[in-house]
Amino acid sequence: MTRSRLGLPDLGVGAGLRVPHYRDILQRQPAVDFFEVISENFMLAGGKPRYHLEQIAERYPLVQHGVSLGIGSPEEPAREYLTALRDLADRIKSPWVSDHFCWCRAGGTELHDLLPLPYTPEAIERVVTRAKRIQDFLGRPLALENTSSYLTYRESSMPEWEFISEVAERADIGLMFDVNNVYVSAYNHDFDPYEFVRNVPHERIVQIHLAGHTNLGRYLLDTHSGPALDIVLDLYRETIELAGPVSTLIEWDEDIPPLEELLAEVERARAVRDGALAARARRSALGLDASAVPARPERYRIVREQDTRRASPGWKQGGPREGVAHEERS
Numbered sequence: 001m002t003r004s005r006l007g008l009p010d011l012g013v014g015a016g017l018r019v020p021h022y023r024d025i026l027q028r029q030p031a032v033d034f035f036e037v038i039s040e041n042f043m044l045a046g047g048k049p050r051y052h053l054e055q056i057a058e059r060y061p062l063v064q065h066g067v068s069l070g071i072g073s074p075e076e077p078a079r080e081y082l083t084a085l086r087d088l089a090d091r092i093k094s095p096w097v098s099d100h101f102c103w104c105r106a107g108g109t110e111l112h113d114l115l116p117l118p119y120t121p122e123a124i125e126r127v128v129t130r131a132k133r134i135q136d137f138l139g140r141p142l143a144l145e146n147t148s149s150y151l152t153y154r155e156s157s158m159p160e161w162e163f164i165s166e167v168a169e170r171a172d173i174g175l176m177f178d179v180n181n182v183y184v185s186a187y188n189h190d191f192d193p194y195e196f197v198r199n200v201p202h203e204r205i206v207q208i209h210l211a212g213h214t215n216l217g218r219y220l221l222d223t224h225s226g227p228a229l230d231i232v233l234d235l236y237r238e239t240i241e242l243a244g245p246v247s248t249l250i251e252w253d254e255d256i257p258p259l260e261e262l263l264a265e266v267e268r269a270r271a272v273r274d275g276a277l278a279a280r281a282r283r284s285a286l287g288l289d290a291s292a293v294p295a296r297p298e299r300y301r302i303v304r305e306q307d308t309r310r311a312s313p314g315w316k317q318g319g320p321r322e323g324v325a326h327e328e329r330s
């Protein structure tokens with residue numbers, strides 16, 4: 001039996017650390033439970049980024065999230081990269097290190113993108129072998145994140161949730177569960193996001209990501225812009241009811257708002273999380289386990305916005321629900 005969250009702590013609700021907020025955070029020390037830092041921004045020793053990071057590390061717990069591991073790439077991650085990753089984790093005492101289920105390099109070229117993997121037994125073998133080795137090398141739990149995606153492979157022989165679950169179980173690693181990514185991919189590939197949420201190993205979820213996305217009509221783009229949609233928070237509530245108290249983080253990378261607005265989003269997530277934990281406690285008091293969380297397939301069926309002409313010109317924030325509201329107003 002897997003220990004819940006691999007024995008890792010619940011850090012509460014936090015936010016991604018971004019440059020425009022450094023000064024405000026250091027001056028005001030807002031009530032945020034933890035911050036997540038992008039590993040690659042701080043891997044060079046010394047300099048201003050490390051100086052600010054160390055100031056913030058004195059006041060808040062930090063966790064480390066990377067975007068360049070490319071664990072499923074044809075080529076292995078470079079040893080120097082892994083060494084720098086480990087050095088940073090030691091320095092900021094990151095309880096776990098996360099990256100993505102993806103590939104991002106081939107033929108000696110870095111593609112600087114989180115490209116989806118084919119969901120095949122061969123890809124599982126490759127990722128499991130590397131994940132075990134990298135986790136050992138880092139000396140702390142590795143968690144991999146489900147990505148948002150815009151393409152699928154003919155070769156895939158299983159759904160994404162089966163792929164990530166098998167890798168996590170066989171490599172004995174954690175899951176970084178991005179609820180917005182589940183929703184974006186469900187919309188783009190027309191699957192039920194609740195089936196995804198219900199069928200991953202909940203005890204392996206060590207952290208959750210929440211973010212906003214952009215509706216381009218025929219598909220959703222994972223822009224990390226704006227607040228999370230209500231429909232994504234509904235999925236988050238379900239995840240917490242099933243998984244229990246998991247560290248949760250707001251990612252906001254485009255049109256970064258003033259700190260106040262980011263903090264409001266942290267509190268919005270906290271309210272949903274508290275409600276889900278209360279529901280979970282009530283079920284537990286009645287002697288019911290997590291499988292008693294009610295299935296909600298009809299309420300959350302995805303309604304694809306078919307009319308792409310209405311979605312253009314330009315991007316707009318939101319998913320189908322906002323699309324429908326927009327159409328009702330017009």
Ligand SMILES: [Fe+2]
Nearest residue numbers: 145178209251
């Ligand atoms: Fe994420």
